[in-house]
Amino acid sequence: MGSEPGAGWEFARAAAVHSEVWVITRPRFEPLIAHALAAEPVLAPWIHPVYVDLPDWCLRLKKHHRDVYWYYPLWQRLAGQRALDLHREAPFDVAHHVTFASDWMPCGLTALPPTVPLVWGPVGGASYVPVPLLRWLGLRGAAAELARRTVTGACRRAIADRTARRAQLVVGLNDDVRRRFAGTAAVVVEPNAVVDPAARGSSGSSAPSRVRTAVFVGRLVSWKGTRLAVKALSHPAAANWKLEFIGAGPDQRWLEAEAARRGISDRVTCRGQLPREAVLAALDAADAMLFPSLHDSAPWVVAEACAAGLPVICVDLGGPPIFVRGTADGVSRVVDVGPGLPARLAVALRDSESVQRPTPSDRWSSARMPALLEAWYGQAAQFRAGRDAAGNGSSVSSEVGGLVPQTP
Known part of the structure; x- marks a missing residue:
């Protein structure tokens, strides 16, 4: 899988270590998920894929990369409705929007009742090219960057701020996201990359004169x-x-x-x-x-x-x-x-040139993921516990964890 689908699947695997997981995604990923579950049969009882998509006539209109900008909000709305149906059947303890990792596009999981804690992210996009560096983009690139800044900024104010207020935890891909939403929600920073250390020998050498x-x-x-x-x-x-x-x-x-x-x-x-x-x-x-x-x-x-x-x-x-x-x-x-x-x-x-090549790093490995998600979900679940305590003292008895990676 590519980086976005790969991130979604790695998050699902990690959540399944301590939760029962419902994964809402597109039908085009069904063969890949079936293959992954067959390769790790221990995951099968804990991960439940749910495939949703727009009608065929809509899909036929999606011909170019730019079409994702109208397709994605519609798919998110459909995914949110499906998540709500699932919640009525087996109430979720937490909902998690994993992909797209965009902090200015809609999040369908906001359709769930506010009693369901929401983890939004990792998301990003609030990074912009400083004006003095626009010259390195060329004329067309600079114009595109200014247009991106205008459009995504407006969408962030109109859509994403509401999502951040609804979420109990926002996970930012970088510090730009943290700065953008710090006044709106609780924010932590963690990239969505899941890369295990290389088991290969590096061939970068130490000969001082070579190119x-x-x-x-x-x-x-x-x-x-x-x-x-x-x-x-x-x-x-x-x-x-x-x-x-x-x-x-x-x-x-x-x-x-x-x-x-x-x-x-x-x-x-x-x-x-x-x-x-x-x-x-x-x-x-x-x-x-x-x-x-x-x-x-x-x-x-x-x-x-x-x-x-x-x-x-x-x-x-x-x-x-x-x-x-x-x-x-x-x-x-x-x-x-x-x-x-x-x-x-x-x-x-x-x-x-004068420094020895470092050893491979495990900082971004899959081993970090289960504990990371458990901490995020625990932090988000504190919100529901507070709501229950303020109400009639009842709580949802289900131990279902709702993780919803979404990748159009």
Whole structure:
């Protein structure tokens, strides 16, 4: 499964350690879930998949990526109605919206009675490119970012603030979410990445004179900081480095042309989209990940790098710093936003040359998940206990835990 579906399933698995779980998701995930349950039959009595979707005629209209913006709210409404039906049959102790991890789109679980504690998240999206850095997006990219800021900001005020007030706990993907909702709800920060440490040997070497390899993995779009990465590589401090872009996107031609213009095309390679195993092999072979993204909420690839023991150089924006600081390997660097940013990225690369590659990190592994969810659900359930105590003293006798990962 991809990162969003993968997150939903990992959360369901973790919740099933201590709860009976109903998973509301789309029918297209039925074969994957059936396969996963067959591989772990111990989960089958505790995880109950429930598949819902819009009518076929609606699905036929969903042809482009942008169509998710009308499809998703409709699906959330349908999922909320189904959750309410399930609650009437077997009352839930807690409801949990896991995916989409968007903090400005609707949450269907708000249809449940307020006596059902709601955990909302991990969610993100409240990360924006600072105005001084808009120049690294190009004209079209800057216009798109300003439009995104306007639209998502309005939706956050109209929709998400109500969801946050309804939730007993908001889980943010990064500190931007915490700052945005801190005055509205209880907020904790935890990325949704679930990546177990690499059981592979890394091949990054210690020869002081050899050319080192930095890798970027992700869509080749300007807001991912791809243009910053090329500029950084052209700085004299990065003269001992080459850069591999793994991924595809509309920025590829610009990146190749810019590398040629700066005379570094022999040190910049676009490898295109690669299979997962090839990406993991590239992480093993590289000496650092250069990931200067300007508003990623919680990029799993950074967690993958940490789990592989690969140093990460990122910008102090959005979600990547959460992974770097949480891993605390002593080699990775979070570069402050400010003047001379490309040069400081290049210096961070150079400084990593003299430090031994860190050991793989287990900070973002699946082992952390059961205790994490148990703590979240316990915190959210305190709300219902308080309501029961203030009322007639009765409580729901069911020991059912309602976890609802939702992935259109």
